[in-house]
Amino acid sequence: MASDQPSNPQDGLTTTRDDSLVKPIIVANSTWTPADPTAYNGGQPPQITHLRELELGDKSDNGRWGALDVIPTKADYVLDLIRINSLWPLLSGLACCAMEMMSAATSRNDMDRFGMFPFRASPRQADVLIVAGTLTTKMAGPLVRLWEQMPEPKWCVAMGDCTCSGGRYKRSYATVEGIDRVMPVDVYVPGCPPRPEGLIYGMMKLQQLIKERRGHWPERHIGPTVPIGV
Amino acid sequence: MTARQDTTEIRIGPTDVARVMTLLHDDPEFRFLILSDLCGVDTGSVMQVVYHLWSDATPDWLRVIVDGLPRDDPRAPSVTFLWNGAEWAEREAYDMFGIIFEGNRDLRRIYMPPDYQSFPLRKDFLLADDAARAPGQGVRHMEQTFQPAEYRRREVLRQGLGSDAGQMAPGLQTAELASGEDPAR
Amino acid sequence: MTTEQTIRSLDDPDLFVETPGTIYDAIPPLPPRTEREAEFYTMRDGEMLINLGPQHPSTHGVLRVVLKIDGERVVDLDPVLGYLHRGVEKICENGDWHHAISNCDPLEYIAAMFSEAMPVMVAEKLLDLEVPRRAEYIRVLAWELNRISSHALFVGWLALDLGGLTPILYGFIERDEIVEMLAALTGQRLLFNYLRIGGVNGDLNHDFLSRLGDWMGNALKRIEEQQKLLNSNEIFVARTRGLGVIDRDMARRTLLSGPVLRATGIPYDVRRAHPYSVYPELEFTIPTREEGDSYARYLLHLDEIKQSIHIIDQVLHRMPDGPVMAKVPRLMRIPPGRAYVSIESPRGQYSAYGMSDGSDQPFRLRIHDPSFFNLQAVGLLMPGNLVADTMAIMASLDPIMGGIDK
Numbered sequence: 007m008a009s010d011q012p013s014n015p016q017d018g019l020t021t022t023r024d025d026s027l028v029k030p031i032i033v034a035n036s037t038w039t040p041a042d043p044t045a046y047n048g049g050q051p052p053q054i055t056h057l058r059e060l061e062l063g064d065k066s067d068n069g070r071w072g073a074l075d076v077i078p079t080k081a082d083y084v085l086d087l088i089r090i091n092s093l094w095p096l097l098s099g100l101a102c103c104a105m106e107m108m109s110a111a112t113s114r115n116d117m118d119r120f121g122m123f124p125f126r127a128s129p130r131q132a133d134v135l136i137v138a139g140t141l142t143t144k145m146a147g148p149l150v151r152l153w154e155q156m157p158e159p160k161w162c163v164a165m166g167d168c169t170c171s172g173g174r175y176k177r178s179y180a181t182v183e184g185i186d187r188v189m190p191v192d193v194y195v196p197g198c199p200p201r202p203e204g205l206i207y208g209m210m211k212l213q214q215l216i217k218e219r220r221g222h223w224p225e226r227h228i229g230p231t232v233p234i235g236v
Numbered sequence: 237m238t239a240r241q242d243t244t245e246i247r248i249g250p251t252d253v254a255r256v257m258t259l260l261h262d263d264p265e266f267r268f269l270i271l272s273d274l275c276g277v278d279t280g281s282v283m284q285v286v287y288h289l290w291s292d293a294t295p296d297w298l299r300v301i302v303d304g305l306p307r308d309d310p311r312a313p314s315v316t317f318l319w320n321g322a323e324w325a326e327r328e329a330y331d332m333f334g335i336i337f338e339g340n341r342d343l344r345r346i347y348m349p350p351d352y353q354s355f356p357l358r359k360d361f362l363l364a365d366d367a368a369r370a371p372g373q374g375v376r377h378m379e380q381t382f383q384p385a386e387y388r389r390r391e392v393l394r395q396g397l398g399s400d401a402g403q404m405a406p407g408l409q410t411a412e413l414a415s416g417e418d419p420a421r
Numbered sequence: 422m423t424t425e426q427t428i429r430s431l432d433d434p435d436l437f438v439e440t441p442g443t444i445y446d447a448i449p450p451l452p453p454r455t456e457r458e459a460e461f462y463t464m465r466d467g468e469m470l471i472n473l474g475p476q477h478p479s480t481h482g483v484l485r486v487v488l489k490i491d492g493e494r495v496v497d498l499d500p501v502l503g504y505l506h507r508g509v510e511k512i513c514e515n516g517d518w519h520h521a522i523s524n525c526d527p528l529e530y531i532a533a534m535f536s537e538a539m540p541v542m543v544a545e546k547l548l549d550l551e552v553p554r555r556a557e558y559i560r561v562l563a564w565e566l567n568r569i570s571s572h573a574l575f576v577g578w579l580a581l582d583l584g585g586l587t588p589i590l591y592g593f594i595e596r597d598e599i600v601e602m603l604a605a606l607t608g609q610r611l612l613f614n615y616l617r618i619g620g621v622n623g624d625l626n627h628d629f630l631s632r633l634g635d636w637m638g639n640a641l642k643r644i645e646e647q648q649k650l651l652n653s654n655e656i657f658v659a660r661t662r663g664l665g666v667i668d669r670d671m672a673r674r675t676l677l678s679g680p681v682l683r684a685t686g687i688p689y690d691v692r693r694a695h696p697y698s699v700y701p702e703l704e705f706t707i708p709t710r711e712e713g714d715s716y717a718r719y720l721l722h723l724d725e726i727k728q729s730i731h732i733i734d735q736v737l738h739r740m741p742d743g744p745v746m747a748k749v750p751r752l753m754r755i756p757p758g759r760a761y762v763s764i765e766s767p768r769g770q771y772s773a774y775g776m777s778d779g780s781d782q783p784f785r786l787r788i789h790d791p792s793f794f795n796l797q798a799v800g801l802l803m804p805g806n807l808v809a810d811t812m813a814i815m816a817s818l819d820p821i822m823g824g825i826d827k
Contacts, residue, residue, distance in 0.1 A: 097478050101505055101823055102530035102611055104482070109600075109610075112593035127478035140527075142826075144349045145483055145504040148475045174524065177363050177515070178508035179356050180348065199611050243761060270689075271676055272763065273772050275787040286774060286787075288761055295695070297761055321676030321794045324502075328793075332510075342457035347506035347826060350454075356511055363508075363515055 082159075089133065089159065090213040092121040096132035098152065100139025103166035103199040107138045110202035120209060129155040134212070135189075136205075140168035140175055141182045153189045161216065163208055164191045167198045174198065243288075245299040253302055253313045260289060260298070261318050267291045268298060271319050276329035278359045283310040283335055305335060307358075314339035332357035461499050467491055473811065475504045481578070481815060482822025486799070488808065495803045495811060500796065505826035513786045518544045518618060518753055521786055526612040528788060528824045531574060532567035534560075535766035536824065537616045539788050542697070543775035544618045544753070546760035555743040556620035557699045562736045563603065563615065564764075565729040570599040571767035572722045572729075573644075575819050579719055580651060582816040583660050591647045602632040618753065620746030637737075640730050648723055661715035665802040665814040668713060675801065676794040679769025681818055684721045685713035691765040702739075705732050715817035722819075725767075754781050768792050768819055790824030 099107055111117045111125065126132040129152045141149060153162065164185050167173030172183030185191060192215060195208035248256050260268040268289040277284040283305040289298045302312055314337040315322045326337040327346040334355040337343055345352060354361055453459040464470070473486040483504035489497040509528060513521040521540035528536040538560070545552060552560075577592025600610045605628035607615040615622050651657050667677070672685045682689055690707045692700045708724035710717035755777040763772035769791025778784040795818050802814045 098476055100483050102527045105530060105611055109593060109597060112597070113590050114594065114597040125478075139483075140505065140507050142504060142506055144506065145475055148504075152476055174527075175507045175512070178512055179361075179363060180506050180508045201610065245759075269673060272770060273761070273774060273787070273789045275774055275789070277776065277785050277787075288772070288774065290694075297695075297763075299759070299761065318674075319676055320671075320674045321797050324793060324797055342455045344454050344458065345503070347503040349503070356508060357514075361511075363511055 086159070086216050086219075090216050093133045093161070093209070093212070094124050094126050094131065095122055095134045095136045096129050096152065096156065097125045097127055098135055098137050098149065100137070100141065100145065101168070103138035103168070106199040106202050107136060107165060107205060110205045115202035115206060117206060117209065120206070120213070122209065129153075130157065132156055133159070134161050134163060134209075136163045136165055137169045137185050138165040138199075140166075140173070141185050141188075142180050143182055144180070146182050146188055149185070150188050161192045161212060162189055163193045163195060163212060165195045165205055165208065166200060167196055170194045170196050243297040243299050245301060247301045247303045249304055250302055250312045253315070254317075256300065257287075257315050257318055260291075260300075265293065267293050271315070271322060272297065274315070274322050274325035274329065276333040276335050276357070278307070278333055278357065280359050281307070283307055283333060285312050285329065285335060287315070310335040312337055316340055331355070334358065458499075461487075461489065461497055464489065465491075468496060471808070477812075481820050482826075484796075484815075484820070484822055484825075486803075486811070488803075488811065490808060493807050493809075495806055495808060498800060498803050498811075500799060502796075502822075502826055505822045507827065509827045510786060510788065513540070513783055515782070517781055518755065518783055521783055522616060522618075523612070523614045525786075525788060526614060528790060528827060529766060529768070529771070529821055530611060530823045531821060532571040532767050533612050534563045534567045534616065535764060535771050536788070536790075537613065538564075538764055539762070539771065539773035540775070540783070540786060541616045541618050542762040542764070543760050543773050543786065544755060546762055547755045547758050547775060547777050548618070548749075548753075550619055550747055550749065552620055553744045553747055554699070554741045555624075556745045556747075558736050558740050559621050559625065559745060560616065561699055561703070562733060563606070563613075563621075565732045565736070566599050566603060568767045569640075569726050569729045570596040572726045573599075573647075575722050575767070575816075576647070576651070576719065578819075579661075579715075579813070579816045580657065582812040583657060585651075585654075585657070588647065588650055591650070595643070595647075598632070598636050602629055602636065605629040605632055617746060619749040620744070622746075624745050625740075633737075637730070637733065641727065644723070644726055644730075651719070658716060660810070660813060661719060661817065664715045664806065664810055665817060666712065666714045667798060667802065671801060672713075672798075675797050677769070677798060678791045678794065679765070679767070679819075680718055680721045680725065681769065681795050681798065683707065684710045684717040686711045691763050691770050695763055697762070697764060703732055703735050705735075715813060718817045718819075752781055754779065766791060768821065768824075769795060771824075788824075788827065790821070790827070792818075792820040792822075792825045796820045796825055 099105075109115060111123065117123065122134075129135075133156075135153055135156060137149065153160075162185070164170050168175055168181070169185045169191075172178075172181060175181040176183050182188060193208050193212045195205055197204050200208070246256075260266050268291040270290040272288040272290055273286075274288075275286050277286055282303065285302040285305070287300040287302070289300065291298070305312060310333065312335055314326055316326065316337075316339060323340060323342055324346060326335075326340045327343060329335050330337060330340075330343050331345045331347050332355060344350065348356070453462050462470075468489055468491050471488045471490055473484075473488055475483040475485045485501040485504065487499040487501065488495050489499075507527075509524055513524050516524065518540060522537050525536050525540055526533045528539075530536075544550075573592045573595040575592075577589035580588035603613060603615075604610045606625065607613040607622065609615075667681070667685050669685050669687055672682050672687065677685075678689065678691075686709055688707050688709045691697075692705075693707060705728045708721055708728060710721050757777055757779045759774070759776050761772065761774045763770055765771070771791055772789045774785070774787040774789070775783055776785040798818055799811075799815060802818075803811050806814065
């Protein structure tokens with residue numbers, strides 16, 4: 007289930023569109039040829055050999071970490087509504103986006119109003135992992151370890167272009183293109199860096215998502231939402 | 237590439253480094269007491285180490301280019317005996333180019349993970365869309381996995397492997413491009 | 422790779438996977454690869470290795486420091502960098518000189534104008550290009566504004582690392598005002614992409630000038646008010662005075678620069694030692710302090726903020742008319758050559774060495790951030806101090822991992 011599609015589309019927001027006029031325009035790539043001829047045919051699964059333990063064998067959370075020992079109960083349906091207003095982020099500012107995250111947390115654009123003031127230092131006490139900044143292959147291991155140390159329920163926000171898809175470092179030899187290759191992501195906040203208001207919008211989207219998905223948080227997938235070969 | 241330069245520049249060979257640097261540093265007329273930058277350069281045919289020095293006696297920078305380091309076994313003397321701060325810069329030059337600085341007490345990789353196999357800023361390490369698919373390993377079929385002789389020997393001893401260990405992977409002796417482009421465009 | 426390497430889950434209670442090359446350096450790595458590593462990982466009785474890991478609450482970025490502690494005192498340390506290495510230099514080699522401007526932006530992400538200036542000034546030097554005077558003055562204005570916002574943040578972070586949660590909010594108030602101003606000028610809050618080879622991207626506009634005027638009106642007063650929070654705060658002074666003292670000889674040998682160096686008494690400022698842009702025409706002093714401890718570095722940053730406000734004042738009074746961009750072709754084939762430029766960033770001497778081979782791509786663009794050498798000072802300063810002071814020392818050296826790791 008894609009994480010950005012609500013289960014119950016609200017009435018009044020659906021419109022009938024004439025799709026014949028808005029067909030996507032596909033331009034064949036003629037400016038360069040990829041070195042790998044199978045690049046745009048589904049390609050190969052990313053062999054992140056350096057991070058072999060994190061290979062994308064299983065797409066669902068359950069398979070990856072064994073059967074989830076935490077079973078969401080009926081209480082979680084209500085508790086998720088309460089958790090929305092007190093999501094505690096983990097300080098995971100890696101690079102420039104961390105500056106905007108801190109800016110979103112301080113006086114002018116205040117995230118404290120949403121309950122997100124205490125940026126916990128320890129992953130054991132955090133709810134949300136806001137990954138802000140480029141993820142390099144060296145840092146990927148520690149970051150995934152942080153993610154795994156966070157207790158359920160936990161959510162992940164990919165802030166900035168570098169975490170969404172690799173951004174300006176997509177062709178670099180030392181970065182992971184998008185953290186969705188190594189951890190499940192709930193909200194993508196694009197921008198380089200996104201404005202603090204953008205991050206706050208992303209967090210509000212996360213609140214909406216938790217509300218709509220309440221009780222169903224184990225069902226998430228790791229994997230890029232962009233085709234592998236791109 | 238020898239056309240223009242902006243500051244005074246001298247070129248020396250790797251054997252002269254210690255002598256020249258000590259002279260520039262200690263001589264009361266020169267007093268090049270501050271090293272601003274230490275970097276490695278891969279010109280495609282040779283490797284160089286470039287130092288930029290500053291002295292309060294002249295308003296200009298002095299560029300010292302240590303030229304002529306062979307690409308398959310680049311070694312240069314270290315200047316950490318004069319400036320402690322050069323240690324990390326030499327580590328970076330080693331990490332990015334494979335230049336081994338003799339006399340540096342701590343010559344290990346500084347940016348890349350310790351088990352990384354290649355030297356990224358060399359001209360035969362090519363970035364391409366394939367690099368996006370295997371981050372951390374470089375481009376497997378396109379890069380030349382360079383292992384200096386010392387590294388190979390050390391790995392062999394450390395792991396107690398047989399005599400054929402430490403060889404470059406077969407078939408990866410040269411950088412090949414699948415589409416046959418010229419890398420030096 | 423050994424043959425008995427198994428792929429284990431990261432949740433395995435046996436924490437360290439014993440393969441020779443793993444992403445986790447086993448502590449201690451067996452066997453040590455260099456002399457210094459062997460010295461570091463030889464432990465006497467009672468010593469412990471503690472990992473001040475890549476994610477820690479002191480927001481300097483991702484730096485990992487392996488501390489060897491005896492009780493509460495740090496005996497030795499081993500900083501591990503590279504958790505933010507993005508391969509900027511290699512990416513720059515694959516693009517244009519113009520692409521290098523936006524590629525080098527995130528190196529010093531707090532004060533991006535300085536890191537942008539690197540490819541720009543190298544290219545201008547290689548081309549022997551004369552930048553219009555108005556553009557030079559706008560550059561100085563942007564540089565000094567970035568310097569103030571960076572120093573305001575430094576003060577906030579230093580207090581944050583010592584446990585004070587209020588000054589960082591004040592620092593971010595200052596920074597947000599300046600950054601909104603620059604967003605009105607350049608269009609972006611953080612990674613401006615404003616400097617161009619031959620000038621700047623756009624002229625000053627009304628929005629920027631009105632915000633600048635509002636801010637300048639009470640800038641000095643506000644900075645002095647914020648100083649009052651910390652200057653004579655008993656706890657702050659007790660924790661920073663005498664902490665991390667650097668003496669001049671060690672400072673020179675460790676190749677420090679910037680406020681860290683000037684706090685030891687050496688008045689080396691690139692704006693005066695190697696004048697660039699229009700700094701020779703501007704009147705400002707170089708503040709120095711004698712003691713060389715963290716408190717001196719803190720006071721020095723405040724002095725520098727005041728000097729920067731003074732410089733902005735002069736720039737606004739002297740702003741000449743004229744174009745903001747020289748006539749340069751879009752496709753810029755730079756004649757072959759080598760150039761070295763160096764400017765004074767909030768952290769010290771920011772320099773770049775560029776080589777061109779006649780095409781429009783940089784052959785080698787080497788950016789050298791001052792925090793790279795400044796961070797080596799932690800190796801001198803932390804041993805002997807308490808673990809609680811390690812972050813105070815790190816904060817007072819003001820490192821930015823974007824530039825260190827490139």
